[in-house]
Amino acid sequence: MAPAAGLPDCFPHYCQEATGHTFTDVDGKEWLDFMCGFGAILHGYSNPEIEEAARKQRDRGAVFNQPSPVMVELAEKLVSRIEFADWAVFAKNGSDLTTWAIRVARQHTQRPLIVKAKGAYHGVDAWCDPGMGGRIPSDRQDILEFDWNDTDQLTSLFKRYGDQIAGVILTPFHHPAFAQSVMPLPDFWVEVRSQCQAYGALLVLDDVRAGGRLHDQGSHEFFNFTPDLAIYSKALGNGYAISACVGKNDYKSSSSEVFLTGSCWNDAVAMTAASMSLSIAERDGVAAQVMSKGSYFCTKLTETAQGYNIPLSMTGPPSMPYPLIEQDENLFKIQQFCRFCAEEGLYFHPHHNWFISNSHTTESLDLALQKASEALAKLSHI
Amino acid sequence: MNNIPVLGQLPAWAVARSLAAMSNEIHFHQPKFYKLSARLLTNSRISLTAGNEIVFENKNLLHAAKQGFAFPEILPLCKHPFVSFKGIRTLMEIKGLYNRSPSKQEVKIFFQGGIEATTCYLNHHPPAQDLMGDEKGTIDCYLDKSFFLGRIFRSNDDAWECTSRKPDTEPSVILNFKNLNSAIRGACGQIDPLADPALGNINVSGRIPLLDKFGFVARIASREVPSPLQKFHAK
Numbered sequence: 001m002a003p004a005a006g007l008p009d010c011f012p013h014y015c016q017e018a019t020g021h022t023f024t025d026v027d028g029k030e031w032l033d034f035m036c037g038f039g040a041i042l043h044g045y046s047n048p049e050i051e052e053a054a055r056k057q058r059d060r061g062a063v064f065n066q067p068s069p070v071m072v073e074l075a076e077k078l079v080s081r082i083e084f085a086d087w088a089v090f091a092k093n094g095s096d097l098t099t100w101a102i103r104v105a106r107q108h109t110q111r112p113l114i115v116k117a118k119g120a121y122h123g124v125d126a127w128c129d130p131g132m133g134g135r136i137p138s139d140r141q142d143i144l145e146f147d148w149n150d151t152d153q154l155t156s157l158f159k160r161y162g163d164q165i166a167g168v169i170l171t172p173f174h175h176p177a178f179a180q181s182v183m184p185l186p187d188f189w190v191e192v193r194s195q196c197q198a199y200g201a202l203l204v205l206d207d208v209r210a211g212g213r214l215h216d217q218g219s220h221e222f223f224n225f226t227p228d229l230a231i232y233s234k235a236l237g238n239g240y241a242i243s244a245c246v247g248k249n250d251y252k253s254s255s256s257e258v259f260l261t262g263s264c265w266n267d268a269v270a271m272t273a274a275s276m277s278l279s280i281a282e283r284d285g286v287a288a289q290v291m292s293k294g295s296y297f298c299t300k301l302t303e304t305a306q307g308y309n310i311p312l313s314m315t316g317p318p319s320m321p322y323p324l325i326e327q328d329e330n331l332f333k334i335q336q337f338c339r340f341c342a343e344e345g346l347y348f349h350p351h352h353n354w355f356i357s358n359s360h361t362t363e364s365l366d367l368a369l370q371k372a373s374e375a376l377a378k379l380s381h382i
Numbered sequence: 383m384n385n386i387p388v389l390g391q392l393p394a395w396a397v398a399r400s401l402a403a404m405s406n407e408i409h410f411h412q413p414k415f416y417k418l419s420a421r422l423l424t425n426s427r428i429s430l431t432a433g434n435e436i437v438f439e440n441k442n443l444l445h446a447a448k449q450g451f452a453f454p455e456i457l458p459l460c461k462h463p464f465v466s467f468k469g470i471r472t473l474m475e476i477k478g479l480y481n482r483s484p485s486k487q488e489v490k491i492f493f494q495g496g497i498e499a500t501t502c503y504l505n506h507h508p509p510a511q512d513l514m515g516d517e518k519g520t521i522d523c524y525l526d527k528s529f530f531l532g533r534i535f536r537s538n539d540d541a542w543e544c545t546s547r548k549p550d551t552e553p554s555v556i557l558n559f560k561n562l563n564s565a566i567r568g569a570c571g572q573i574d575p576l577a578d579p580a581l582g583n584i585n586v587s588g589r590i591p592l593l594d595k596f597g598f599v600a601r602i603a604s605r606e607v608p609s610p611l612q613k614f615h616a617k
Contacts, residue, residue, distance in 0.1 A: 330519075330554045
């Protein structure tokens, strides 16, 4: 099931409109939102500055035979902000470029194998999707997996297959669905970087979900390591379909050999939105803001839960926390909590990261905490 | 011969196990009906009784499941007319269920047949076995929140099994059908995992990925194993 599916019928299934940190479903119910389009919204829904810039570009046209100057502007913006980046390419979704990036790694190394963490989500393509249908055994025969944070396992894979491994693709921290988020151990990224270096494999950072929420210049800055390629989407366009892959100069020539295009790949409206989104993020220090707002919210929420003797913890970075109740391995309690919250018009997801946007205000967070407190009170009586 | 079917036999074996599970549930409430039991025989045949009195070729069993009737082998039938008669009476009772609007209890009989067919696939269909891996959880199914339809679980010897009796232990995931119609669709593997939860026809709580996997295998089984219920549902 996709994360938006499988939720009980008290959750909304179709959205009519959204502004800032609220949305209205097709039944006219207003929701205080903590999913932000499953991460695609960083500056709030229908952000006025982004919408105005997008509208101006839309008046001039969106998709042409050739890219528009805004593509160059956006590429330059990314390359100037992301320290290791020397070039950028664009597509529409995260999956487009996670798959493309591992092909760049294969082209560069002329090796077949890709290493990923077990349970990690890198998109909808057959080499990595979490679904079950439409696959054949060969889809994953060149994918190796290790347990997140277990660098001994990674080392073993490199020792055994080192001369066949093209690259390692990882998210900046482990954020699987249906399980708590796990931050990297202190030496994790040092060890991963070192193994890739030693064996000549590329380190590919899938920053699709977390990009812009941990650090304005990419999540690798937050964890202090340098990837070879990094992919961004979700927050990049603040709701407009765009993804970007940036890379070091060493891989530019290999990347040129790997075919990349799409029906609307040079969409100037989405690129304009992304460019404005990046400008706002830099101007307002948005990553730090959402981390700070998330810290406030997560701390207050866990304290409130403690008041009801409910051992709720918020795992992962506070700007995109994953909720966990102790002794709730089958998730019945967290689902019930989110159901009670839904009755209050509060959109928390029981088994996916939540997202804080920069349009959340202290007042809206306090209102959410008040509604969550009522839900926790109900939960404590079960 | 052991009761491990080769892949080509799996649909017929699932039909036989399904019939046995349904008869078991009927017998529990009406002991006058004989309990069937599935046994693999040589030469692509399956017996529906412990003493091999009612024996079908695989293809005939599939035909029976699809069309509602097929001839069993005559010789064993004639050798043991009394047991054969009792077994056929149970089969006729099962067939009769498809010709009337079912009660809750009768839906439970269908449901037992459906989940038994799926557990055959969980145990013997290689892609399904790969998919389930080392999953250990239990799935409880209800109708209208309170009427217990069945539990699917992994036994100590690693085989997937189902039961119609409600155990005391907590399940890993609960699947609730809103009404008889959605439960019948569940019994024949025709639940839409995207639309039905959103429409409120089913409600799922607990470890959803386990149910996702089970549902995926149930849909494989429903495509391969004929059932009069599919025709019944199409009405």
